[in-house]
Amino acid sequence: MAATMSNTPEEKPAAENTQRFTWRTFLFFWLLSLLLLFSSSRLPGEKVRILDARYEVALLSKTEWVVPALRWNVANVLAEIPYWFFAVAGSLLISLLAWRHISRTPLPVILLLIFGLCLKLQPEYLIPGVILLVMVQILNHQHKQQSHRWKMLLVAVVGISLSVMLTIEFGYIALYCFLMLMPNFIQHGSKKLNFSLPVVALLVVAVGTEVTGFLPTAFRPLSWFTSPYSSQLLPSTRSLFYVGHATIADGLLVLFFLYCLLKTVSNKKTFFYPLLLFPLGVACTHYLWIAAFSIAAGSKPEKTFELPSRTNRLVLGGSLLFAAIQFSANAGSYTDALLGDATSNRYIDPAKWSCRGRVMLMNLEQSNQWQSKTLQRKYTLLLDDRWEACSSIYPQYARFCRDLNEGRADSYLLSDDSWGGYKREIKAWTPSLLVTSSQNLQDIRRLSLSPH
Secondary structure, three states: OHHHHOOOOOHHHHHHHHHHHHHHHHHHHHHHHHHHHHOOOOOOOOEEEOOOOOOOOOOOOOOOOOOHHHHOHHHHHHOEEEHHHHHHHHHHHHHHHHHOOOOOOOHHHHHHHHHHHHHHOOHHHHHHHHHHHHHHHHHHHHHHOOOOHHHHHHHHHHHHHHHHHHOOOHHHHHHHHHHHHHHHHHHHOOHHHHHHHHHHHHHHHHHHOOOOOHHHHHOHHHHHHHOOOHHHHOHHHOOOOOOOOOOHHHHHHHHHHHHHHHHHHHOOOOOOHHHHHHHHHHHOHHHHHHHHHHHHHHOOOOOOOOOOOHHHHHHHHHHHHHHHHHHHOOHHHHHHHHOOOOOOOOOOOHHHOOOOEEEEEOOHHHHHHHOOHHHHHHEEEOOOOOHHHHHHHHHHHHHHHHHHHHOOOOOEEOOOOOEEOHHHHHHHHOEEEEEOOOOOHHHHHHHHOOOO
């Protein structure tokens, strides 16, 4: 009996080498992810917001859904963190995800995932990513232990509840849990449990109708499709097939998805239903990162581990060298931060200006830069990027932006017998500030010639 439980002399060195290689590879993954995130143009001390704080815009009569955690003082303090801290947390999250695939996925595919996630990562994705990774790990553990299905359902409910408290993307997390658990519940669950699930869903819908903005926010992953002019005002809602919109990070994540799809199709026993969410990321690139992350967190390919080879070490070393070269262009700002340089923002600070009032954004994706308390005390956005609440005004807003860019001040007749021209909207909306990107030099020249 003792002989069967102990490792043979030949097995012990192999197990030790495997474990040592696994930990070293994790450190390589973390350092690689950290260097890629530090390569961003953001300054180390620049504040980034990980909790959505948008709740009111001037052109809406009702307020938007407010993340409940913002009612706590502690959450308000942690809502904005320095970029270097976000980069450390994001690199740990991505490296932990990649670490799960060390013994299951070829190394080049893992590196595709790391590069794609790091280059695409935004601060608002951090909290949904943490919730998804922790929840999926617990669900997989419960599945291995063959726990009762009500326990798995309880884990999903807790995960969705946390996402409701902390992020506006709780609708995506709920949809992911549905696709991950429902096929198993329908096939193996008890009739009483299967009957109770629709009842609970109807109860949530009934309660959600009484909470301002809850249901529209819950359907964000689907409502972008019905939002007119959203792709014009919000570039992140464009599809990958939009001319000139796709990036290298998008291509890397698509390649990872194709690998997962081929692996799933080749496994004729089971189909990983959350793969159905990836077309959402392709059609609306706002969800591409979270779709790729959730699929990587939940997929369970068969073990195909091989002992570390010289080729794998060369691939890791080459990837780390590439990330170091990318970081070298931005290394000066981190050196200045270590030496005590007080520069913490690469943008101007409108909170220090003497004006106040309404702000019009030519690019609504810049609304995340106007969420701090100091700015919200002085300024109110005309509209923001919450398409689930603002989509009804997007057509008029998009026409206003177009008229401004083209210098059409006076009224002109449109094809629908309505009047165009930005002069009428300026009088009605009375914006105090007009915000556009400093890179749009032609638009700035046109706007500077306007007498209004």
